[in-house]
Amino acid sequence: MAGSRFSVLRQFAESDWHGFLKGVEKEGLRVDRNGFIAQTPHPKALGSALTHPRITTDYSEALLELITPVCRTTSDLLTSLRQIHQFVQQNLGDEVFWAASMPSALDGDPSIPIAEYGTSNIGRLKHVYRQGLAVRYGRMMQSIAGAHYNLSLPDEFWRTWQAALGNQQKLKDFKSDQYFWLVRNFRRRSWLLMLLFGASPALDASFVANVSHNLSRFDDQSWFGEQATSLRMGDLGYHNNAQSSLNICFNELGTYTKTLHRAIHTPWPEYETIGNRRGDDFIQINTSVLQIENEYYSAVRPKRTTERGEKPIQALDARGVEYIEVRCLDLDPFSPVGVNASQIDFMDLFLLDCLLEDSPRIGDDECERLDDNYKDVVARGRDPELKLCRGGSRESMMNTANELLDQLEPLAELLDGWGDGTTYRSALADQRRKLEAPDLSGVPSAQVLAAMDSQRMGHREWTLAMSRQHQDALRQEGLDAEVLAEFQAMSEASLAEQRQMEEEDNEPFDQFLERYVQT
Numbered sequence: 001m002a003g004s005r006f007s008v009l010r011q012f013a014e015s016d017w018h019g020f021l022k023g024v025e026k027e028g029l030r031v032d033r034n035g036f037i038a039q040t041p042h043p044k045a046l047g048s049a050l051t052h053p054r055i056t057t058d059y060s061e062a063l064l065e066l067i068t069p070v071c072r073t074t075s076d077l078l079t080s081l082r083q084i085h086q087f088v089q090q091n092l093g094d095e096v097f098w099a100a101s102m103p104s105a106l107d108g109d110p111s112i113p114i115a116e117y118g119t120s121n122i123g124r125l126k127h128v129y130r131q132g133l134a135v136r137y138g139r140m141m142q143s144i145a146g147a148h149y150n151l152s153l154p155d156e157f158w159r160t161w162q163a164a165l166g167n168q169q170k171l172k173d174f175k176s177d178q179y180f181w182l183v184r185n186f187r188r189r190s191w192l193l194m195l196l197f198g199a200s201p202a203l204d205a206s207f208v209a210n211v212s213h214n215l216s217r218f219d220d221q222s223w224f225g226e227q228a229t230s231l232r233m234g235d236l237g238y239h240n241n242a243q244s245s246l247n248i249c250f251n252e253l254g255t256y257t258k259t260l261h262r263a264i265h266t267p268w269p270e271y272e273t274i275g276n277r278r279g280d281d282f283i284q285i286n287t288s289v290l291q292i293e294n295e296y297y298s299a300v301r302p303k304r305t306t307e308r309g310e311k312p313i314q315a316l317d318a319r320g321v322e323y324i325e326v327r328c329l330d331l332d333p334f335s336p337v338g339v340n341a342s343q344i345d346f347m348d349l350f351l352l353d354c355l356l357e358d359s360p361r362i363g364d365d366e367c368e369r370l371d372d373n374y375k376d377v378v379a380r381g382r383d384p385e386l387k388l389c390r391g392g393s394r395e396s397m398m399n400t401a402n403e404l405l406d407q408l409e410p411l412a413e414l415l416d417g418w419g420d421g422t423t424y425r426s427a428l429a430d431q432r433r434k435l436e437a438p439d440l441s442g443v444p445s446a447q448v449l450a451a452m453d454s455q456r457m458g459h460r461e462w463t464l465a466m467s468r469q470h471q472d473a474l475r476q477e478g479l480d481a482e483v484l485a486e487f488q489a490m491s492e493a494s495l496a497e498q499r500q501m502e503e504e505d506n507e508p509f510d511q512f513l514e515r516y517v518q519t
Contacts, residue, residue, distance in 0.1 A: 005356045006411070008164045014418045018156045020348050021323070022077055023068045026338045027145035028331065029098040030062045035464040036105040037112060037143065038062040038095050045091040047491030048498040050117040050126070054084050054490060059130055059142035061113040064088065064097070070150075074344045074423075081337045082474070087487040089474045099333040099467040101232040102203040103143040105460055112139040120501040121512040125285070128513070132284035132291045135274050140207060144232050147331055147338050150303070151351050152323035172320035176253045178355060179302055179321040183250045184362055185354035187370050190299050190328060191377040191388065192404055193350070195397070196431050197343060198229025198381060199330040199444040200237075202452065202459045208236065218449075222458035229381035229445040230330050233299070233374075243289065243296060249367040253302070253321060257313040260296060263289040282509075286517050299328035299374070311519065324351065333448060333463060336470035345427035353411050382440045398435065405432055 030038035042049050042061055049057040058065045066084045071077040089097060098104050106112065114130045117123030133142055153161075155171070162174050169177070202224035208215065213236060215223035225231055248259050264286070271287040285291040293312040304315040304322040326347065331338040362370070369389040377397065380386050387394040405428060412424035434442040441450065452462045479487070 005165075005358075008161075009356060009411075010414060011164065012160065016157075016160045017415075017418050018154045019072055020352075021070050021072060021152045021154055022074070022344065022348070023070050023150040024066075024077060024081055024339060024344075025068075025148040025150070026066045026081065026331070027058050027147070028064050028066075028338065029060070029104055029143065029145060030064060030092065030095045031098050031104040031464070031467070033094050033096065034105070035096075035460045036107075037103065039111075039113060040095070041116070043091050043093075044495075045491060046088060047494035048118070049115065050120070050123050050494075051497040051501070052490060052494035054487075055088065057115040058145075059112075059115060059133065060139070061115045063115070063143065063145060070152075074341050074348075077344065078337065078339075078341055081339070082477075083479060083483055083487075085337050086474050086477060086479050087484070089471050090479070092471075096464065096467045096471055098145070098463060099331065099338070099470055100459070100463040101145050101200040101230075101330040101333075102459065103145070103207060104463070105204055106140065106143060106206045108209070109134065109139040112143050114139070118498050118502055120498070120505045121507060121509055122501065123498070124282075124509050125513065125516065128282045129285055129291055129295075131282070133295070135283050136271060141237065143207075144237055145331055146232060146327065147329045149326040149329060149339075149344070149347050150323050151326070151348065176302075176316075176320040179324055180250055180252055180256075181359045182324060182351060182355040183300055183302060184359045185357050186300050186324075186326075186351065187250060187362065187367075189350070189354065189404060190370075191373045191381075191397075192401055193326075193328055194229050194233060194374065194377045195381045195401060195443060196346075196434055197329055197332070197444060198233070198378065199332055199448055200230050200232040201225050201228045201382075201445040201449055203231055203236070204458075204460045211236075218452065219458040221460055222452075224449060224459075225379065227380040227382040227386075228378065229443065230328075230378050232330055233328055234378045246289070246296070247364070247367070248296070248298070249362040249364075249370075250300075250302070251361045253316060256302065257317050260290065260293050260313050263296070264292065282513065285513065299326070301325045301327060314519075326351075330444075332444065333466050334444075336474055342427045342430040345423050346431055349408055349412055349415070349424050349427060352415075353408055356411065382443065382446055384438060384440050398440075401435060402432075405435075 032038055042057055046055045054067050056065045057063055066081065066088065068077055068080040071080060114127065114134060117126045158171060158175050167174050202218055202222055205221050205223060208223060216226050218224045228234065231237060246259055246263055248256060250256060266289050267287050268289045271284065274284065276282060276284050276287060290296055302321040303325045304319055306312055306315045332340055373388045376386060376388060384398050386397040388397050388400060390400060408428055412428050415424045416422055436442060440446055455462060457465065
């Protein structure tokens with residue numbers, strides 16, 4: 001724990017601590033009763049994927065994304081997420097909501113339908129962006145699901161924190177600098193999250209059909225990583241060679257947005273060869289390194305809510321960082337909603353400590369070492385003998401992990417003291433227990449393999465069984481009539497809003513796209 005900044009926090013009165021603001025974006029595939037990716041359109045009962053505030057789609061028409069509102073407590077967040085799941089589950093018919101990050105049975109790229117958002121220019125833009133992802137990377141990578149955790153601290157905290165540190169910046173600039181301070185330390189420690197929460201050590205054989213890999217056979221329909229924690233975040237998951245030149249290590253807002261802006265406006269030869277059109281159809285937004293900011297893959301992003309028609313980097317430049325989006329969390333297949341309370345509470349503790357710890361800027365050499373640590377834990381994190389780069393030496397991953405958890409104890413005690421409970425110490429203890437077994441059999445990735453093995457099921461069969469179990473439980477719980485009516489009203493309102501957008505949109509799409517690319 002950094003002495004100076006933690007000491008400042010300890011001097012806060014209980015009334016100075018205003019807690020966390022948090023939210024979750026949870027993805028998951030719709031699959032048929034046999035565990036094959038759904039070929040059906042987005043269910044109309046779930047509203048418009050373009051305009052619904054809680055239920056949308058990610059890359060594929062079959063890849064749902066459920067979005068909670070901003071919540072002040074973990075309990076409120078999980079209640080909201082569960083209600084969204086309950087509404088979705090009631091409207092899936094014979095289909096099932098896939099519980100794992102790595103996808104269900106697939107039959108190559110053609111089996112993964114690209115999401116549709118209607119005929120408005122914004123809707124068509126979203127579809128063309130996804131077409132661009134398909135021609136650049138293929139659709140298989142885009143069928144993977146995860147949970148994104150969003151965290152911010154309220155302005156009341158930031159004003160008190162700024163005064164305590166004696167800072168004289170504008171509040172928006174101070175907040176941005178402090179969020180990047182947090183992000184730099186997140187980069188230094190993100191490997192720990194892959195050890196504690198990585199839960200995708202296996203996959204369906206259809207995902208790697210005709211693809212070279214170094215996985216081991218689990219059964220006729222499944223492969224697994226002998227020591228992997230998260231195949232989702234490894235070489236078979238999210239990666240992009242064209243982006244390796246960006247060298248974004250999140251030192252400050254100005255360089256971050258400039259780097260992304262340059263990538264969106266820098267042609268990439270391979271993408272220029274593909275071109276923007278195939279006949280009359282647009283297949284990419286542009287031929288640059290990135291089509292849009294969201295194409296940049298990273299474990300964490302500084303974010304700002306955008307206004308209609310505004311690009312993310314424009315919003316960041318204009319109003320500063322609003323919250324942090326953690327993107328590296330696998331779905332918890334043992335949870336009906338993909339995340340759990342102890343995990344969320346630990347994330348709050350972990351991220352706040354990233355704000356308190358000293359956070360020097362990251363140079364190119366350190367950036368490379370941090371990337372290597374992350375990749376090593378993703379690929380070999382269940383090896384208790386694994387060593388990571390720390391400073392100028394190689395040190396035991398297990399020792400370093402336990403030291404980081406020890407470091408969080410004083411902060412957990414402080415937060416529990418203000419809240420008059422044991423929430424954070426309990427969440428911390430839960431993570432410690434995962435590391436107690438010498439063979440790391442307590443981490444989620446090991447538990448997934450153990451469950452598959454004990455039930456003599458491959459990845460597809462086991463995940464389908466878990467998905468059905470979650471579906472049955474959520475359907476039996478049901479929704480209160482008032483909550484159900486609210487969701488039905490949201491769906492109807494979203495469909496009406498999409499229709500209105502399409503009726504009012506008279507600008508030809510090619511002109512709209514040209515104007516969008518030039519801004």
